[in-house]
Amino acid sequence: MCGIVGYVGDRPCRDILFRGLRKLEYRGYDSAGISIISDGRFELLHSVGNLDNLEAILDQMAEAGTLGLAHTRWATHGRPSNENAHPHTDCTGRFAIVLNGIVENYLALRAALQAEGHEFTSDTDAEVAAHLIERAFRGSLQEAVAEAYRQMEGHFTCCAIAVDEPDVIVGIRKETPLVVGLGEGENYLASAIPAFLAETRSAIFPEDGEVVVVRRESVRLYDLEGLPVDREVQTIDWDEEAAEKSGYETFMLKEIHEQPTALADTLAERIGQDGEVVLDGLGLTPESIKEIRQIIVVACGTSYHAGLVGKYALERWARVPVEVEVASEFRYRDPVIGPDCLCIAVTQSGETADTLAAMRLARQAGARVLAVTNIVGSQATREADGVLFTRAGLEIGVAATKTFLTQVLVMLLLGLYFAEVRGHLTRKQVRSYSDELRNIPRLLGDYLADGAAEHVDEVARDYAFNRFFMCLGRNLSVPVAMEGALKLKEISYIPTDAYAAGEMKHGPIALLEEGSPVLVVATDSFVYDKLISNVQEVRARGARVIAVASEGNEALKEMVDEVFYVPRTDEMLAPLLAVVPLQLFAYYVAKNKGEKVDQPRNLAKTVTVE
Numbered sequence: 001m002c003g004i005v006g007y008v009g010d011r012p013c014r015d016i017l018f019r020g021l022r023k024l025e026y027r028g029y030d031s032a033g034i035s036i037i038s039d040g041r042f043e044l045l046h047s048v049g050n051l052d053n054l055e056a057i058l059d060q061m062a063e064a065g066t067l068g069l070a071h072t073r074w075a076t077h078g079r080p081s082n083e084n085a086h087p088h089t090d091c092t093g094r095f096a097i098v099l100n101g102i103v104e105n106y107l108a109l110r111a112a113l114q115a116e117g118h119e120f121t122s123d124t125d126a127e128v129a130a131h132l133i134e135r136a137f138r139g140s141l142q143e144a145v146a147e148a149y150r151q152m153e154g155h156f157t158c159c160a161i162a163v164d165e166p167d168v169i170v171g172i173r174k175e176t177p178l179v180v181g182l183g184e185g186e187n188y189l190a191s192a193i194p195a196f197l198a199e200t201r202s203a204i205f206p207e208d209g210e211v212v213v214v215r216r217e218s219v220r221l222y223d224l225e226g227l228p229v230d231r232e233v234q235t236i237d238w239d240e241e242a243a244e245k246s247g248y249e250t251f252m253l254k255e256i257h258e259q260p261t262a263l264a265d266t267l268a269e270r271i272g273q274d275g276e277v278v279l280d281g282l283g284l285t286p287e288s289i290k291e292i293r294q295i296i297v298v299a300c301g302t303s304y305h306a307g308l309v310g311k312y313a314l315e316r317w318a319r320v321p322v323e324v325e326v327a328s329e330f331r332y333r334d335p336v337i338g339p340d341c342l343c344i345a346v347t348q349s350g351e352t353a354d355t356l357a358a359m360r361l362a363r364q365a366g367a368r369v370l371a372v373t374n375i376v377g378s379q380a381t382r383e384a385d386g387v388l389f390t391r392a393g394l395e396i397g398v399a400a401t402k403t404f405l406t407q408v409l410v411m412l413l414l415g416l417y418f419a420e421v422r423g424h425l426t427r428k429q430v431r432s433y434s435d436e437l438r439n440i441p442r443l444l445g446d447y448l449a450d451g452a453a454e455h456v457d458e459v460a461r462d463y464a465f466n467r468f469f470m471c472l473g474r475n476l477s478v479p480v481a482m483e484g485a486l487k488l489k490e491i492s493y494i495p496t497d498a499y500a501a502g503e504m505k506h507g508p509i510a511l512l513e514e515g516s517p518v519l520v521v522a523t524d525s526f527v528y529d530k531l532i533s534n535v536q537e538v539r540a541r542g543a544r545v546i547a548v549a550s551e552g553n554e555a556l557k558e559m560v561d562e563v564f565y566v567p568r569t570d571e572m573l574a575p576l577l578a579v580v581p582l583q584l585f586a587y588y589v590a591k592n593k594g595e596k597v598d599q600p601r602n603l604a605k606t607v608t609v610e
């Protein structure tokens with residue numbers, strides 16, 4: 001939530017900062033600002049709305065300065081306005097800060113600072129940081145930031161610049177992301193790698209409470225007492241093209257089409273010579289896997305749906321009880337767990353505040369914690385006992401697509417691995433699944449290359465102005481239906497409910513009237529016939545049914561209004577294919593309504609606040 005980028009070097013930085021912000025816009029887009037030190041003073045620019053508005057006034061700022069900070073905001077405290085847009089300055093105009101996250105004790109700090117005569121110009125929690133630095137400054141920005149940090153509670157990343165020290169940017173983090181990009185004679189500080197990916201692949205990931213002091217020629221890290229800290233430089237292997245649309249009209253559409261590659265990359269080296277599953281980084285020995293009595297999956301949103309698929313796989317294959325819980329509930333529930341429990345946190349960003357809190361709670365209760373994430377260096381990777389990376393590459397579209405599919409894949413791999421270790425599937429059985437898994441990227445690639453998007457687009461045109469949708473599934477297609485419903489909600493803004501089809505008679509069927517659109521995930525499954533009975537029930541109430549079905553199921557065509565056929569595969573692996581037409585359907589409904597799919601209202605890609 002919120003994007004931060006800082007630059008210090010020998011190039012004029014206004015446009016460099018703006019380009020960095022563009023790459024971070026997915027983190028928030030309700031207001032933005034830039035602050036550059038030029039001729040011993042700050043130049044400041046703020047705008048409300050997305051970055052197009054900032055770009056329109058960028059010329060008002062001189063190009064000359066070579067050190068600056070920029071920010072794109074997702075409002076937490078204070079509505080989107082010029083006053084509340086970052087960077088914020090102190091009373092004297094000598095310090096400018098940007099902040100991502102929340103300063104929880106800001107009201108108390110603000111009152112104390114006001115009592116001392118500090119004047120505030122915004123409603124944000126972030127502005128206290130500027131005044132705390134002003135108060136603490138004794139000639140060293142590094143020390144002043146460390147002192148301000150000590151006083152602020154919550155979880156945040158804060159970067160600061162000072163006109164009295166015009167060659168330095170100081171940053172610090174507490175449970176939210178901060179990454180340093182190392183260039184030649186120039187360096188970057190940012191809340192995410194895409195901000196500088198076009199300029200450098202070398203990065204340092206500071207830990208909480210480390211004061212990062214960035215100059216043109218050097219990057220140094222210190223603890224809060226000022227003692228130097230060493231951190232390894234890491235090489236980022238993301239393709240810079242990942243941050244571009246490569247000819248697609250939106251990031252979301254590009255990312256939907258990247259799913260075959262994302263699956264292939266996530267699968268690479270995870271299936272051995274004999275078809276066995278190989279999970280480097282798991283952090284669990286075969287003995288400890290055998291001792292697990294309970295698995296809790298904690299996650300939010302789309303990642304929660306991937307966790308639900310994992311539940312079906314782990315229970316059916318590995319015969320271990322699995323609960324999947326929304327992290328924001330789990331963290332306040334006083335759950336009954338202990339050392340024989342494995343907690344799996346599914347989080348593409350690795351930074352979701354509730355998921356991190358749920359991981360900590362599980363760990364305190366003695367559980368081992370495994371993170372499934374897409375982001376190297378993210379907070380989840382620092383706090384887990386083991387990490388399984390999805391290798392979806394950078395996902396910029398706010399609505400998750402390829403990260404979901406790769407999460408599902410990792411959960412399926414985990415299910416197979418646990419099943420073999422626990423003696424519930426033989427190597428031969430595992431091999432037959434892993435052979436089929438190897439086929440999935442190609443099947444999906446063929447499906448997308450074969451005009452799937454065009455067909456879905458055609459159908460979606462007829463439904464773009466519907467009042468609501470209902471999505472149904474049974475067994476493994478329930479989480480698929482839930483994910484399809486979430487995509488529709490978040491990018492088309494059309495109310496959509498998802499249900500286990502057997503639940504319809506217990507209430508939701510009352511919603512249906514002549515013409516109500518119902519999406520049914522009806523790929524091959526042992527409960528297919530049951531699902532078809534539910535389809536007949538909704539048809540009998542006049543619903544228009546759009547089904548997702550396995551290729552070759554011609555009979556279904558006669559029963560429903562539209563069918564999106566996906567390639568045939570084993571029913572346990574079907575979610576990897578069945579969700580794609582639903583992603584496309586949501587996409588084209590939104591496009592046909594004229595919505596901005598990459599930037600849905602009120603949302604941000606990384607939810608670092610509770």
Ligand code: F6R
Pocket residue numbers: 299300301302303304346347348349350351352355398399400401486490605606607
């Ligand atoms: C929906 C979406 C969100 C995220 C959720 C969790 O398209 O992207 O629902 O899935 O905010 O985010 P992560 O996976 O980063 O923990």
